[in-house]
Amino acid sequence: MRPLQIDFEDGFSGDTVVIRADGRELWREDDVTTNLAASVATIARLEVPVGTQVEVSVPTRQLTATERVETPYLEVEIAGGKLVLRPSRELPRHL
Amino acid sequence: MVDIDPTTGLAEPELHAEHEEGGVALEVMPPHENGASAAVDEETAVAIASALAPTIDEPTETGDIDVSTLSGLGIHPLPKIPLPLVKRRVAGRYRSAGAPFQVELRVDVDGPRPTMRVSADYYSISGGTINYFGSMRVDAVSVAVSPTVVTITGLGVYTWSAGAPRVKVTIPRMPIFSRGGAATLQHLTLAGTPGATYICKFVSPFLRSVLFEQDRQDTVPAPFVSYNTGSLPSGGPARTLSVAGAYAEAGVEMQTAGVTDVVNTTETGANGTWSDAELHAAMVRHFSLWRDIPQWAVWLFHAQLHDLGPGLYGIMFDQVGRQRQGAAVFYQSLAGTTADQQRLQLYTTTHEIGHCFNLLHSWQKSLAIPPLPDRPNALSWMNYPWRYPLGGAGAFWNAFPFQFDDQELIHIRHAFRDAVIMGGNPFRVGSALEDPEGWRDPIEDNSGLKLELRAPRSFTFGSPVSVDLELSATDMRGRRVPQRLRPRNGNVEIAIRQPAGRVLVYKPLLHQCAVDDMVILDVDTPGISETAFVHYGQDGFYFETPGLYRLRARIIAADGSIVLSNILEVRVQSPVTREDDEAADLMFGDEQGTLMYLMGSDFDQLQAGNEAFSDLQSRFPAHPLAAVARLVQGVNAAREFKQVGADNSVTVRQPKPEEADKLLKGVVDLAAARRAVGKKKDLESIRKAVATEIRDTARAKVDPDLAAYIKARRREIAVEVSGATE
Numbered sequence: 001m002r003p004l005q006i007d008f009e010d011g012f013s014g015d016t017v018v019i020r021a022d023g024r025e026l027w028r029e030d031d032v033t034t035n036l037a038a039s040v041a042t043i044a045r046l047e048v049p050v051g052t053q054v055e056v057s058v059p060t061r062q063l064t065a066t067e068r069v070e071t072p073y074l075e076v077e078i079a080g081g082k083l084v085l086r087p088s089r090e091l092p093r094h095l
Numbered sequence: 096m097v098d099i100d101p102t103t104g105l106a107e108p109e110l111h112a113e114h115e116e117g118g119v120a121l122e123v124m125p126p127h128e129n130g131a132s133a134a135v136d137e138e139t140a141v142a143i144a145s146a147l148a149p150t151i152d153e154p155t156e157t158g159d160i161d162v163s164t165l166s167g168l169g170i171h172p173l174p175k176i177p178l179p180l181v182k183r184r185v186a187g188r189y190r191s192a193g194a195p196f197q198v199e200l201r202v203d204v205d206g207p208r209p210t211m212r213v214s215a216d217y218y219s220i221s222g223g224t225i226n227y228f229g230s231m232r233v234d235a236v237s238v239a240v241s242p243t244v245v246t247i248t249g250l251g252v253y254t255w256s257a258g259a260p261r262v263k264v265t266i267p268r269m270p271i272f273s274r275g276g277a278a279t280l281q282h283l284t285l286a287g288t289p290g291a292t293y294i295c296k297f298v299s300p301f302l303r304s305v306l307f308e309q310d311r312q313d314t315v316p317a318p319f320v321s322y323n324t325g326s327l328p329s330g331g332p333a334r335t336l337s338v339a340g341a342y343a344e345a346g347v348e349m350q351t352a353g354v355t356d357v358v359n360t361t362e363t364g365a366n367g368t369w370s371d372a373e374l375h376a377a378m379v380r381h382f383s384l385w386r387d388i389p390q391w392a393v394w395l396f397h398a399q400l401h402d403l404g405p406g407l408y409g410i411m412f413d414q415v416g417r418q419r420q421g422a423a424v425f426y427q428s429l430a431g432t433t434a435d436q437q438r439l440q441l442y443t444t445t446h447e448i449g450h451c452f453n454l455l456h457s458w459q460k461s462l463a464i465p466p467l468p469d470r471p472n473a474l475s476w477m478n479y480p481w482r483y484p485l486g487g488a489g490a491f492w493n494a495f496p497f498q499f500d501d502q503e504l505i506h507i508r509h510a511f512r513d514a515v516i517m518g519g520n521p522f523r524v525g526s527a528l529e530d531p532e533g534w535r536d537p538i539e540d541n542s543g544l545k546l547e548l549r550a551p552r553s554f555t556f557g558s559p560v561s562v563d564l565e566l567s568a569t570d571m572r573g574r575r576v577p578q579r580l581r582p583r584n585g586n587v588e589i590a591i592r593q594p595a596g597r598v599l600v601y602k603p604l605l606h607q608c609a610v611d612d613m614v615i616l617d618v619d620t621p622g623i624s625e626t627a628f629v630h631y632g633q634d635g636f637y638f639e640t641p642g643l644y645r646l647r648a649r650i651i652a653a654d655g656s657i658v659l660s661n662i663l664e665v666r667v668q669s670p671v672t673r674e675d676d677e678a679a680d681l682m683f684g685d686e687q688g689t690l691m692y693l694m695g696s697d698f699d700q701l702q703a704g705n706e707a708f709s710d711l712q713s714r715f716p717a718h719p720l721a722a723v724a725r726l727v728q729g730v731n732a733a734r735e736f737k738q739v740g741a742d743n744s745v746t747v748r749q750p751k752p753e754e755a756d757k758l759l760k761g762v763v764d765l766a767a768a769r770r771a772v773g774k775k776k777d778l779e780s781i782r783k784a785v786a787t788e789i790r791d792t793a794r795a796k797v798d799p800d801l802a803a804y805i806k807a808r809r810r811e812i813a814v815e816v817s818g819a820t821e
Contacts, residue, residue: 007406010459035371036462037411037450037522039479043403093428093481095408095443 001047004069006056007092010034011078012041020055021048040094058083101196101217101228102259102282103290185245185266188302189278189295194220196228200280200295201302202264203508204238204247207344210501211236213247213264214509215280227389229254230511233262243268250285254511256592259283259290275300301348302508305517306392307339308353310381313360315426318397319440324497326434330474331496338395341445341476345499346508352392353383360399368400369423374412378421387417389518393451394421395444401425409443411450417518422447438492445476449499451517452507453526457500458482463526465588466651467502475500542656543570544616548589548648551799553666557679557720558800559630559691560638560665561807562589564648566658567622576652578614580625582632588649589629594642602633604692626790626806631688639683641669678718681711691723691804694811695731697738697748719798722762726805726812729758733815750815759816763805764792768816786813 006027008017012034019027027044034041048054048069056076057064063083067074071087078084186206191198200215214232218225233249240246247264251257259282267276275297282290311318321340325333334340339349362377363369369377374396379385382394401407401423409424424443429436455463457473471484474495483491499507506526507515514525550562564587568574577586583603590600614620629646630638638644644667648660670676681687686704690696708724715721733755736748759765771788775781786809793805805812 005404005406035410035414036455036459037414038403038407038409039456039459040403040407043406091406091428093406093408093479094403095410095424095446095479 002050003072004046004048004054004074005072005091006044006046006054006074006076007094008032008034008041008043009075009077009092009094010039012058015058015060017042017076018057018059019044019046020057021046021052038094040092054085056083056085099195099219100255100258101198101219101291102253102257103284181271182268183271183273183275184300185268185275185278186302187275187300188298188304189275189280190298191280191293191295196220196291196293197225198280198293198295199298200264200278200293201508202247202266202278203302203346204236204245206300206302206346208346208498208501208504210505210508211238212505212509213249213262216512227512230513231257231262232509232511240268257282259288261285261287299348301343302346303515304348304350304391305342306352306384306390307349307395308351308355308382308384308392309395309397310356310358311397312358312399314399315397315430317430318426319424319429319437319444322434322437322441324438327438328493329497330494331498336441336497338441338444338448341441341497342448344497345504353394356381356383358396358398366402368402369398369425370402371410371412371414374398374410374421374423375415378413382421385420387518389417389513389516391516392420393448393517395448396421396423398423398425400427408439409447411447411522413451414522418521419451419453419519420517422451441497442476442480449477449503450522452515453510453520453522453524454499454503454506455523455526462523464524465649470500470502473500474498475503477503540656540658542652542658543568543572543574544576544650544652544656544658545569546648546650546658546660548646548660548663550646550663550665551803552664553668554638554800555679555719555798556641556667556670556675557682558798559628559723559804559807560667560800561626561628561630561803562646562648562663562665563624563626563803563806564660565622565624566616566650568616571618571621573615573617574652575613575615576623576650578623580623580627580650582627582629586650587625587627589627590647590649591629591637592645593637594640594644599634599637601627601629601637604632604689626803626809628692628804628807630804631692635685636683636688638665638667641667674715674718678711678715678720681707682720682723690727694808694815695727695729695734697731697736719801722797722801723804725758726762726801729755729762730808730812730815732758755816762797762801763789763812763816764796765816767792768813772817781817782810782813785817786810789813789816 006019012032015032016028016030017032018025026046029042032041051068051070053066054069054074055064055066063078065083065085067085067087069087071089073088073092075086075088075092076083184205186202186204186209189200189202197218197220198215201213203210203212212232212234213236214230216230217228219228231251231253233251236247236249238245238247245266245268249262251260251262253260261283263281263283265279269276277297278295280293280295284290309318321335321337323333323335324331342349358377358381360367363373377396378394384392385394401410405428407425408429409422411419411422413419413421424447429440429443454477457475457478458469458471460467461469476499480488480491510525513519545567547565548562554560564580566576566580580587582589582601583605588600614623616622630636644665646663646665650658652658670679684704684707686701687707690701690704705728708728711724712721732751735750738746740746756765768785768788771784772781773784775784789809789812790806793802797805
C-alpha cells in the first residue's frame with residue numbers, strides 16, 4: 001500500500017465525486033465545489049495498492065476516468081466537459 | 096432611484112480647505128439600503144446603459160470613439176510631444192470638495208504604464224453623511240498637451256444614466272518640484288452643452304490608496320518582507336519589491352495601517368490548521384480596521400498551515416458577507432530565505448491580495464461575472480507559474496516582469512468602485528472590467544443561435560413581471576446549449592434598465608444547482624423556450640416604480656459565443672385609481688416578494704407578506720392583483736409544508752385541498768390540469784403534462800401579465816396541484 005493524494009481542482013460545482021480502486025469504493029464526497037480563489041475543491045488522501053487502477057467518477061455529471069497511478073499525487077479537473085486525470089510526482093500547489 | 100445627476104446643473108463649485116497631499120482619510124460609507132449593494136454590475140452598467148438608452152442622433156465634435164475599434168485594450172502611448180523635464184506628470188488622484196457632490200478623479204495618461212484613461216467616483220453629501228453615488232470611466236481619451244496645460248477629453252461611461260456624459264479634464268502643468276495643480280473636471284452633454292464642473296485638488300500620484308494591515312501567527316516568526324527581483328533571471332528590471340512595492344507599480348498606494356497582532360495557534364482549534372471559517376473569524380478578531388462595509392482596507396495574514404495541507408500556499412478566504420477583505424499565506428511550504436523561496440513568498444502574497452482586488456486567475460477570466468476570454472499565457476501575478484503553457488515554471492519565471500497584465504491594471508485602477516473595493520461586489524462579480532462589449536451588439540455573430548425576449552407590453556403596477564425567452568438555432572447543423580434556460584440555473588442573464596436609468600442584472604433569490612444537461616438545437620429541435628420570473632430577487636424588487644423599462648437577455652454558448660437578445664421594452668402602468676394604488680402597496684414588501692418567488696410559504700418570518708396578501712383579497716377582491724395573492728396562497732395551501740423547529744422536531748402541515756381549490760378557482764383551471772394527468776403513471780410525466788396544461792390554459796383565462804407569472808411558475812404549481820406524489 002502507498003499513500004495517494006488526489007486534488008480535485010477546477011471545474012467542480014456542487015458535484016459528488018467517488019474514488020474506486022479494484023472495484024471497491026474508497027472515498028466519496030458530496031457538494032464538491034471549486035474555490036476559485038485557490039483553484040481547489042477538495043483533497044482526498046488515501047492508501048492504495050502499488051500500481052492500482054484508480055477510477056474517479058463524478059456521477060452528478062456522468063463522468064468517469066481511470067488511471068493506473070504510480071505517482072504519489074493525482075490532479076483531477078473537469079475541463080471541456082471531460083474529467084481529466086494528471087498523475088504528478090510533485091505536490092500539487094494552489095494559491 | 097436616480098433623480099439627481101452629478102454631471103448636470105451644479106452651481107459654481109465651492110472651494111474648501113486643501114486636502115493634504117498623500118494623506119487619505121478612511122471614508123466612512125454607510126451600508127447600502129435593503130441589504131443589497133446599490134452598485135451596479137459594471138459590465139451591465141457600461142454596456143446596457145448605452146445599449147438600452149434611447150438613441151442619440153446629435154453629432155459630437157470629437158466623435159464617439161467606439162471601444163470596439165480600439166486595438167486590443169488600447170494602451171496607446173502619449174504623443175511624442177517634447178515635455179520639458181522641469182514639468183511634473185499630471186497622473187494621479189484628485190479630489191473635489193463641497194456639496195452636494197464630491198468627486199475623486201483618477202488621471203492615468205502619463206504615469207508608469209499609463210492605461211490612457213480617466214475615471215472617477217462620485218459621492219453625494221447630505222448633511223453629515225457621505226454616500227457613494229456612482230462611478231465613471233473614459234476608456235478612449237484624447238490628450239492635448241501645451242506648455243502650460245494638459246487637456247483630456249472623452250465620452251464617459253457611468254453607473255447611472257448621466258445627462259452630461261462627456262468629460263473635459265484640464266490640468267495645469269506645474270514645475271516638477273511644485274505641488275500638483277488642481278484638475279478641472281467639466282461635464283458636457285452629447286451636444287456639447289456644459290454640465291457640472293468640479294475643481295479637484297491634487298491628492299496623490301497614486302490612483303488608489305488602500306490601508307494595509309498584516310498580522311502573523313505565533314509560529315511564523317519571519318513573515319515575508321521583500322525580494323530583489325534581480326536575484327534570479329526574470330523578465331523585468333531588477334528591483335527590490337515588497338507587496339506594497341508591487342502594488343505601487345500598479346498605481347496603488349498600500350498604506351501600512353492598523354495594529355499588528357500575533358495570532359495564537361489555539362485559534363485554529365484542535366487540529367492546529369486553519370479552515371476558511373477560522374481564518375474569517377481570526378480576521379474579524381484581529382484585523383483592527385475590519386468593518387462590515389465596503390472600504391479600501393485589506394488584511395494579510397501570515398499563517399502556518401491550512402486544513403487542505405501544505406499544497407495550499409495561500410488563499411483569499413473571505414468569500415462570506417462583505418467579501419475580499421482578507422487573505423492568508425501559509426509558511427509550512429513558503430518559509431525560507433533562498434532566492435526561490437523569497438520569490439515565491441512575494442508572488443504568493445501579491446497574488447492573494449490581487450484576489451482581494453477581485454482579480455481571478457489568468458486562465459479563469461471566463462468565470463468572471465460577466466465572463467471574458469481566459470488569458471492562460473499571461474505573465475501576471477495572477478497566473479500559476481507551473482501552469483504556464485509556454486514552457487512551464489522555468490519559462491514563466493524567465494519572462495515574468497513582476498507585474499499585472501494590462502487588463503488587470505485597468506481593472507485595479509479604473510473599474511467601477513464596487514467591482515474593486517474590498518467588501519464591495521462578491522468575488523468574481525465585475526472582476527473583468529476590460530471588455531464593455533459584453534452587452535453591446537457584436538460586430539460579427541457566427542454563434543448560430545438567436546435569443547428572443549418577449550413579454551406583455553405592460554404590467555399592472557405591483558403585478559409580478561415575467562418574461563418569455565426563446566433560444567433557437569440559426570445554423571441547423573446543430574448547436575449545443577443548456578437545456579434549462581433560466582436565471583436561477585445561471586444559464587441566462589437578464590439586464591434591466593429602470594426608468595430612472597439604473598441598470599441591474601436580475602439576480603434570482605435562490606440559485607438552483609443542477610446538472611447542466613445539454614441539448615442540441617438542430618432541424619429536429621429548432622429551439623427551446625422558457626418563462627422567467629424577474630420581478631423580485633437578491634436586489635429586491637426590480638420593477639418597483641411605474642415607467643418604461645428596457646430589458647436584454649444574454650447567454651454564453653458552449654463555444655463561448657455571447658448571444659444577446661433583442662431589447663425589450665416593458666411598461667409598468669401607473670396606478671389609475673386610489674384602489675390601484677392601495678392594492679399595489681400591499682404587493683411591495685420583501686416578505687411578499689419572497690412569497691411570490693417561492694409560490695407561497697408557511698414560514699413565520701414571511702407572515703407579514705401573507706397578511707398583506709390576505710388583506711388585499713378581502714379589501715380588493717376584484718382587483719387583478721388579488722388574483723396574484725390567491726394564486727400564491729392557493730398553491731401553498733395545496734402543498735404539504737414541513738417546518739423544522741429549533742429542537743430539530745419536524746411539524747407537517749397537511750395539504751388543504753378545499754382551501755386551495757377555493758383560492759385557485761378562476762386563476763388556474765384545476766379541472767383541466769387534473770384531466771391532463773390522464774393515464775400517466777410516472778411522476779415526471781404527470782407533472783410535465785399538468786405544467787403544460789396550466790401554461791396553455793392560463794393564456795385564455797387570466798390577464799396577460801398574470802398569465803406570464805403562471806407560465807413562469809407552472810412547474811411549481813403543477814407539483815402541488817397535480818395530486819401526484821412520490
